[in-house]
Amino acid sequence: MSEFSGSTDPDRILPLLWRHRNARRATTGRPPRLTVDRVVAAGLAVADEDGLTAASMAQVAARLGVATMTLYTYVPSRAELVELMVDEVLAGRRLPGPGEERPAHWRDQIHLYADRTIAMYRDHPWLCQVSRVRPPLGPGMLRESEYVLSTLGALPVPERNTAAVTIIMFVTAAARQEGENAQLRRASGESNDSWWSRRGRLWEDWFDVEQHPAMTDLWNAGGFDKGPDEQAVDAFAYGLRLLLDGIGRRSPGAQSSETTGLRSSPMP
Missing domain, CATH: 1.10.10.60 (Homeodomain-like)
Structure with a gap:
């Protein structure tokens, strides 16, 4: 709940x-x-x-x-x-602030944010139980917004916040799923791969190939050879790559997000 x-x-x-902020140390x-x-x-x-x-x-x-x-x-x-x-x-992710060292390329900066956010939910899976629709307005939350916005400085101003919110929503959704996986593994003592394996008879006894032709074609082509955990990793990497490709092409004069695209955030 x-x-x-x-x-x-x-x-x-x-x-x-x-x-x-402006905390004073007691002297007596x-x-x-x-x-x-x-x-x-x-x-x-x-x-x-x-x-x-x-x-x-x-x-x-x-x-x-x-x-x-x-x-x-x-x-x-x-x-x-x-x-x-x-x-x-949130603050424990130690996202670089103004003047602090960070990766040179904007995409690498987003990947740093994504990696640390997923690790945060994995290390603190109880976060999945807290809705942040109305977030705590503290340093950790504002550091997240500032960091992601700072990677997108080449975008037109009207789009910058929309792009940042899109990135945060996508990454947080995937990270919450990782946190839920961690909670399930802890509570059940069983991995997702094991859970699916024990339900393998679904495909032999209940699956109708005529009602699921797209799934059947994918199965025959090896599209389901990887376990669910590995599929989730691949899906996140695929989705984030497409998202950043699209954002990169919105940069003025961009032809390819891998080459020109958004400029790297300025370093001090």
Whole structure:
């Protein structure tokens, strides 16, 4: 069952999301026993190990060795905690910011974004349970938008945001599927290839070649020789390549996205 980010009071969540901006270090007195960072880290540890549902305020408090009510001094509710956890994971991709080193070619920059996003969902599969239709408006989310937009600087301005949103939607959809696969493997102890193999009798006992001629032709040509996991990898690479080819051709004067196309993002 999905949880929805963005349901929190902006006056409470925004200062928490941006707590590191202009943060002042205390110069006197004892350091606090807990910090928001420690609470978020504990929530991430619980969710990574046991799933998002397990990351209740009580379980996070137990992980920290404090009373549950103590957490509310730092995070108002579980809804805020989940948003903080999501943005922390988004920021953890370490996408290059302005002035930071990045691949020279715009396509390689997008591939870096895609690889790190897929790895993020694989490492934190509970993210699949959080809808980001209304995302946490923190540094992690804004870094994603800034990075993808910065790779598309040669596009006309009206198209730039549309292209960036298209890339983010495509990559995130594939990454969420990878996260779901990771959750299924963990819950069932079985790979997708094994799951399909155990249902092989479908093709012998129930499959009607006359009702499925396109599938039959593809089968006879070897189009289904690869397992579902490998097919998914190929499909993502194919789709991303076509998407970037199309975007590259929208660059002024572009003839081929592999040669001219979008210029590389300017390096400092």
